Amino acid sequence: MDRISVSDRLSLRAQIALATMILCVLLVAAGSLAAALIGQRKTGELIGRELAELAASMADRLDRGMFERYREIxxxxxxxxxxxxWQTEPAVLRRTLEHLQASFPDYAWIGFADADGTVRAATRGMLDGASVAKRPWFASGLAGPFIGDVHEAVLLAGLLGPRTGREPFRFVDVAYPVHGADGAVIGVLGAHLSWDWAEETRRAVLAVNEHFTGAEILVLDSEGRVLLGPNTGARLLDAAQLARVQAQPGGMGLLEGQQAGWLTGYAVAGGYRSYPGLGWIVLARQPAAIASQPVRDLAQAxxxxxxxxxxxxGLAAWILAGRLTRPVRQLTAEAERIGRDDHVHTLPRLGGAREVVLLSRALRSLLRRLGLAEEKLQEAEREIDHQAEETRELSADLERLRRLAETDPLTGLLNRRAFLDAAARQVAYARRYDRALAVVVADIDHFKAVNDRHGHAAGDVAIRAVAGRLQQAARDSxxxxxxxxxxxxxLLMESDIAAAVSYAERVRGAIGASPVDLGTDGNGRAAAVTLTVSLGCTVLGQDDRDVQDAIDRADGALYAAKAAGRNRVRISVAERNAAE
Known part of the structure; x- marks a missing residue:
């Protein structure tokens, strides 16, 4: 049964409307996708630049803040x-330093060390009398102004008290040489600026730029390690990225591919006025999903x-298609009426679009031609039916002749010629595929006595009965x-000598066990006779020229059965020799 597609079930009007709607949907989807991709790219560039500006703002605040701290000291x-x-009593100096710390609370520690590195006095008395001669800020402070990078507290870690949060105390060291009245260096004023100041600065910058939802600001040292942000101390930039930072101190996309899902901008804190800067790298980043949300909302809209x-x-196309396809529907209805009504053989002239008029004219011409062709076809069908009937009769005659030529008219079995032709094909097949074939020859015992005593008609009955037993015991092949x-x-297919003997014994037993009804004799009495058969068996040998050689051996075995007293089965000499 032919499969019916969806287009076959829909009208032309519905197909036009559906195609228009699908086209509109595809165009809208493609436009939305293009707008989303372009918008996402443009938004990414815009937000990347804004993040770079945010990083630059943070870097500027860090530079300015460090400049102020640097200048204050x-x-x-x-x-x-x-x-x-500076060289007065330690208690007096300590009170002075603590007053200074109260004015500048971002310093966690302020102290003065003599020229030999011994701390004369410090805020809260921390490290008083301790030697800081080996600390970098003191050694550098003797030579001139010094500012060091962020580091964890070493000597002060156990003196500052408990630390809120998980991170340890971290400082930025600031040191200046202190000169006496004669201009000689009498010591170093050192201060440890708490790195919490940078965290407060970051929060202030993010608060001002609150439209950056989910944004983060990280501060890295000049080697790319995190100073402020998640995973403090971890290296976030590789050598190639650091080289890019040196070549271009500000920009966007520094971590592109490394932190998928983020938009980034960066800037380098390069110093301000007299503050030389420490090469800090400020990263500002925002989740791409949050940044592109407005674009997705626009695309959805x-x-x-x-x-x-x-x-x-689609609705407009449905209405318009209805007007355009009305002549086609009329033409379809007329054509269907012609198909249902045998008395209608032409179409009316239809108006409408030029194509519809031409189609109507062509169909009217086609119907006229079809009428002529139908008449000729009917005449040809009558002639074909007549010839087909003659052909069927001829085929039946040929089949009857073939059956007469190939079958024995008395028993319906194969005759000698048909058997030999079919056996030749089976022998060729058996030798090609190495299959076994067996031949059994049977003969009715004392058949002449049946004819002499009961007549030839009774003999024919006996022959048909034996033929039926042979056929029933055989297989279809x-x-x-x-x-x-x-x-x-x-001729037994796929059979060895044992199978042949088994078949012969079945036939012999079946024939001997059932008397053959011969009808009535000349006196009107029922007559029956018990028949016996003698059978000889052999198998097709490699040296046999054809099936006739096997039949001759089986026939020899048959004569041996007759000589042994009839009503028995014997195998050929070749099989007996092989068995012995």
């Missing part, structure tokens, strides 16, 4: 009013509006033939 170290205090317009377009008189030959 320098101003304190150079104040002439404090020159007498476009998609929803587009779907609505697609529905309107076996060949059973009457070779003449009371003699029969059977």
């Amino acid at each position: 320098g101003i304190i170290a150079d104040l002439e009013t404090l020159q007498p205090v 476009i998609l929803l509006v587009g779907f609505g317009l697609s529905l309107l377009g 076996d060949l059973v033939a009457r070779f003449g008189g009371e003699e029969f030959v059977v």
Whole structure:
């Protein structure tokens, strides 16, 4: 049964409307996708630049803050009013330093060390009398102003008290040499700026730029290690990225491919005025999913509006297609009427589109031609029917002749010629595929006595009865033939000598066990006779020229059975020799 597609079930009007709607949907989907991709790319570039500006703002605040801290320590170290205090009593100096710390709370520790590195006094008395001669800030502070990079507290870690949060105390060291009245260096004023100041600066920058939802700011040192942000101390930039930072101190996309799902911008804190800067790298990043959310919202809005317009377009196409296809529907209805009504053989002239008029004209011409062709076809069919009937009769005659030529008219078995032809094919097949074939020859015992006593009609009955037993015991693939008189030959397929003997014994037993009804004799009495058969068996040998050689051996075995007293089965000499 032919399969019916969806287009076959829909009308032309529905197909036009559906195609228009699908086209609109595809165009809207493609437009929305293109808008989303372009918008996402443009948004990524825009937000990347804004993040770079955010990083630059953070870097500027860090530079300016560090400049202020740097300048504050320098101003304190150079104040002439404090020159007498530096070498006064430690208690007096400590109170002065604590007043300074109260004015500048971002410093976790302020202390003054003599020229030999011994801390004369410090805020809260921390490290008083301790030697800081080997600390980098002191050694560098003797030579001039010094500012060091962020590091964890070493000497002060156990003196500052418990730390809120998980991270340890971290400082930025600031140091200035202190000169006496004669201009000689009498010590170093050192201060440890708490790195919490940078965290407060970051929160302030993010608060000002609160439109960056989910944004983060990280501060890295010049080697790319995290100073402020998640995974403190981890190296976030490789050598190639650091080289890019050196070549281009500000930009976006520094971590592109390394942190998938983030948009990034960066800037380098390069210093401010007298503050030389420490090469800090500021990274500002925002999740791409959050950054591109407005673009996705816009694409969804476009998609929803587009779907609505697609529905309107489909409705408009449905109305327009109805007007355009009305002549086609009329033409279809007329054509269907012609198919249902045998008395209608033409179409009316239809108006409408030029194509419809031309189609109507062509169909009218086609119907006229079809009428002529139908008449000729009917005439040809009558002639074909007549010839077909003659052909069937001829085929039946040929089949009857073939059956007469190949079958024995008395028993319906194969005759000698048909058997030999079929046996030749079976022998060729058996030798090609190395299959076994057996031949059985049977002969009715004392058949002449049956004819002499009961007549030839009774003999024919006896022959048909024996033929029926032979045929019933054989398989569909076996060949059973009457070779003449009371003699029969059977070709057993796929059978060895044992199978042949088994078949022969079954036939012999069946025939001897059932008397043959011969009808009534000349006196009107029922007559019956018990028949016996003698059978000879052999198998096709490699040296046999054809099946006739096997039949001759089986026939020899048959004569041996007759000589042994009849009503028995014998195998050929070749099989007996092989068995012995």
